[in-house]
Amino acid sequence: MSLDAVKALVFDTFGTVVDWRTSVSRDLAAFGKRKGIEADWLAFADAWRAGYKPAMDTVRKGLRPWANIDVLHRERLEQLLEDFGIHGLTEDELRYLNDTWHRLAPWPDVLPGLQRLKQHYILSTFSNGSVPCLVGMAKHAGLPWDAIYSADIARHFKPDPEVYLGVIDFFALQPGEVMLVAAHNGDLRHARSHGMRTAYIHRPTEYGPAQSKDLRAEEDWDVIVPGMDRLADTLLGEQAPGRPA
Amino acid sequence: MSLDAVKALVFDTFGTVVDWRTSVSRDLAAFGKRKGIEADWLAFADAWRAGYKPAMDTVRKGLRPWANIDVLHRERLEQLLEDFGIHGLTEDELRYLNDTWHRLAPWPDVLPGLQRLKQHYILSTFSNGSVPCLVGMAKHAGLPWDAIYSADIARHFKPDPEVYLGVIDFFALQPGEVMLVAAHNGDLRHARSHGMRTAYIHRPTEYGPAQSKDLRAEEDWDVIVPGMDRLADTLLGEQAPGRPA
Numbered sequence: 001m002s003l004d005a006v007k008a009l010v011f012d013t014f015g016t017v018v019d020w021r022t023s024v025s026r027d028l029a030a031f032g033k034r035k036g037i038e039a040d041w042l043a044f045a046d047a048w049r050a051g052y053k054p055a056m057d058t059v060r061k062g063l064r065p066w067a068n069i070d071v072l073h074r075e076r077l078e079q080l081l082e083d084f085g086i087h088g089l090t091e092d093e094l095r096y097l098n099d100t101w102h103r104l105a106p107w108p109d110v111l112p113g114l115q116r117l118k119q120h121y122i123l124s125t126f127s128n129g130s131v132p133c134l135v136g137m138a139k140h141a142g143l144p145w146d147a148i149y150s151a152d153i154a155r156h157f158k159p160d161p162e163v164y165l166g167v168i169d170f171f172a173l174q175p176g177e178v179m180l181v182a183a184h185n186g187d188l189r190h191a192r193s194h195g196m197r198t199a200y201i202h203r204p205t206e207y208g209p210a211q212s213k214d215l216r217a218e219e220d221w222d223v224i225v226p227g228m229d230r231l232a233d234t235l236l237g238e239q240a241p242g243r244p245a
Numbered sequence: 246m247s248l249d250a251v252k253a254l255v256f257d258t259f260g261t262v263v264d265w266r267t268s269v270s271r272d273l274a275a276f277g278k279r280k281g282i283e284a285d286w287l288a289f290a291d292a293w294r295a296g297y298k299p300a301m302d303t304v305r306k307g308l309r310p311w312a313n314i315d316v317l318h319r320e321r322l323e324q325l326l327e328d329f330g331i332h333g334l335t336e337d338e339l340r341y342l343n344d345t346w347h348r349l350a351p352w353p354d355v356l357p358g359l360q361r362l363k364q365h366y367i368l369s370t371f372s373n374g375s376v377p378c379l380v381g382m383a384k385h386a387g388l389p390w391d392a393i394y395s396a397d398i399a400r401h402f403k404p405d406p407e408v409y410l411g412v413i414d415f416f417a418l419q420p421g422e423v424m425l426v427a428a429h430n431g432d433l434r435h436a437r438s439h440g441m442r443t444a445y446i447h448r449p450t451e452y453g454p455a456q457s458k459d460l461r462a463e464e465d466w467d468v469i470v471p472g473m474d475r476l477a478d479t480l481l482g483e484q485a486p487g488r489p490a
Contacts, residue, residue, distance in 0.1 A: 070417070122380055132417045135367055135391050146380050148392040152415070170397070172315070172377045 003179070003222060003235065006197055008171050009117060010126035010149060012182035015206040017125075017228075018104035018137060021045055027100045035093075039084050046208070047083070051076040056128060056157040066155050068130040074098045101129070102136030106143065107203070113228025114144050120236060124149045126167055126180060128157045147171075158187060164194040181231065185218040192219075199223035199231055248424070248467060248480065251442055253416050254362060255371035255394060257427035260451040262370075262473075263349035263382065266290055272345045280338075284329050291453070292328070296321040301373060301402040311400050313375040319343045346374070347381030351388065352448070358473025359389050365481060369394045371412055371425060373402045392416075403432060409439040426476065430463040437464075444468035444476055 014020050024045040032039055055072040058064050077098050081089065089097070117123060124147040125134045131152045138145050149167050156162040168175050175195030182188050183203035192198050198221040204211060217224040225231050259265050269290040277284055300317040303309050322343050326334065334342070362368060369392040370379045376397045383390050394412050401407040413420050420440030427433050428448035437443050443466040449456060462469040470476050 122384070130417065131392065131415055135416070139367070139391060146384060146393075147376065153398060170376055171380070172375065 003197060005174070005177050006121065006179045006235070007173055007177045008122040008124060009179050009181055009199075009235075010124045010167050012180065012184060012187055013125050013127040013129055013134065013137070014104075015203055016181060016183040016201055017110055017143065018106050018141070019206070020049065020101070020104050021206065021208055023104040024048065024100050027103060028097065031093075031097065037086055039086065042208070044080060044084060047080055048073070048076055049207075051079075052128075060157055060160060068152050069101070069128055070098065070130045070133060073101055099136065102133045103140050104137050106141050107227065109227030109229045111142060111144075113230075113232045116232040116236060117228070118144050118146070122146050122171060124167070124171070126158075126163075127151065159190040161190075161194065164190055164196065168194070168196070179222065181228075184214050188221055189219070192221075197222045199225065201228065201231065202226045248442060250419070250422050251366065251424045251480070252418055252422045253367040253369060254424050254426055254444075254480075255369045255412050257425065257429060257432055258370050258372040258374055258379065258382070259349075260448055261426060261428040261446050262355055262388065263351050263386070264451070265294065265346070265349050266451065266453055268349040269293065269345050272348060273342065276338075276342065282331055284331065287453070289325060289329060292325055293318070293321055294452075296324075297373075305402055305405060313397050314346070314373055315343065315375045315378060318346055344381065347378045348385050349382050351386050352472065354472030354474045356387060356389075358475075358477045361477040361481060362473070363389050363391070367391045367416060369412070369416070371403075371408075372396065404435040406435075406439065409435055409441065413439070413441070424467070426473075429459050433466055434464070437466075442467045444470065446473065446476065447471045 011017050021042070025042045028044055029041040032041060052072070055076060059067055074094070077094065081087070114123060123145055125145055126149055127134055128151045129137070131148055131150045134148045134150055137143065138148070149170055151157045151163060153170065154160070154163045154166040156166070168178050171178065176197060179197035179199055180188060180191035181199040181201060183201045183206060185200070188198040188200060200217040200221040200223065202225070204215050206214070223231060223234050225234055256262050266287070270287045273286040273289055277286060297317070300321060304312055319339070322339065326332070359368060368390055370390055371394055372379055373396045374382070376393055376395045379393045379395055382388065383393070394415055396402045396408060398415065399405070399408045399411040413423050416423065421442060424442035424444055425433060425436035426444040426446060428446045428451060430445070433443040433445060445462040445466040445468065447470070449460050451459070468476060468479050470479055
């Protein structure tokens with residue numbers, strides 16, 4: 001297996017690059033504290049995220065016209081505030097809360113790994129997040145992307161083929177010159193089906209201690225590593241001695 | 246005139262950010278020296294650039310389907326090699342020459358200015374260059390873009406309205422929240438007509454000593470400055486004392 005042809009690494013972001021559950025729940029809790037609102041903010045974050053795939057599916061199935069993730073997040077937010085009995089927020093506060101998804105923090109291994117990988121590869125997002133979400137997140141967290149590729153550009157959500165084929169075309173590369181880096185076996189399966197190379201990152205607590213899926217690499221992905229630092233070790237051929245692969 | 250609403254600065258690249266004439270002619274001359282090919286490489290660069298607008302116009306007028314700037318540059322390159330009597334190059338060499346447009350160097354004021362502006366604004370390309378061209382150029386030169394916006398995304402070339410409206414939509418901003426930074430009065434006129442803010446950068450030698458257009462700001466652009474460092478001074482309110490505006 002040679003990965004020498006790989007020129008661009010494209011990254012799933014939610015879960016793979018950023019720890020959305022910790023970030024969102026802490027951000028909401030801090031807001032709640034300032035406003036004197038008590039709630040189970042971890043449950044709120046989980047419920048918000050649980051609405052993500054069903055909302056995208058309504059777009060993917062053509063049940064509604066294109067709407068990006070900020071629009072879908074906002075609809076879900078308003079419903080959850082109702083469900084959690086939180087009322088009377090201003091439009092500015094609603095926008096601030098919705099933009100919590102633009103303020104996500106990376107897992108600890110991400111920044112050092114990406115900085116090293118950037119010297120040798122094109123690094124891009126490959127995300128169902130919106131362009132403003134991904135740009136905001138990058139500026140907030142210092143993520144050193146060379147380009148932002150988003151569902152907004154394809155006007156399709158993953159796992160529609162248009163998104164995978166779209167990113168290959170975006171960089172004018174061959175499928176085998178693009179590697180998807182993701183913590184999700186499903187995303188990697190789609191990438192592989194389109195001829196892309198695959199790197200699995202182990203994120204067993206993305207959904208908290210009770211996470212039930214993506215607890216291990218389910219196929220022989222091209223690279224299987226616990227984090228971005230080890231991805232850099234593997235791809236750049238700088239295996240730290242004494243650390244098992 | 247308040248520019249407080251501006252959130253994103255989008256940059257014309259060829260001429261405004263990078264000195265394509267010096268870069269291309271030197272790059273071609275170095276190639277020629279290695280290969281033992283003699284030619285007037287400044288004339289070659291000028292002739293290559295002279296084919297830029299007419300080639301884009303064939304696409305803009307619908308005379309041919311969408312073709313990005315790399316395709317158009319390649320067609321012109323092959324014609325010019327013929328015209329200059331240069332024969333026998335390999336496919337790899339042709340690709341290397343065509344990619345000279347991915348290896349352009351910035352004007353000296355650009356990197357320090359952009360680094361300062363990046364702390365306060367979203368910085369993006371706004372260019373008829375292709376995504377691979379703009380990403381390659383950024384990696385080559387260290388340009389700290391937050392995002393790459395290109396004619397490739399709009400599938401239209403400037404000055405088609407789709408490109409201007411497209412970049413506003415790309416960042417989900419209002420027109421007045423986006424400022425075009427350009428050395429070309431025509432580009433700025435189109436931006437203003439779509440409600441964008443405008444910054445003129447003075448590049449009187451983009452086309453060499455005999456340059457005949459864009460020698461001055463022809464309208465009352467929101468900002469008129471000689472370079473990116475002064476753009477940062479103006480927008481960030483850090484006027485250096487004793488330096489006239």
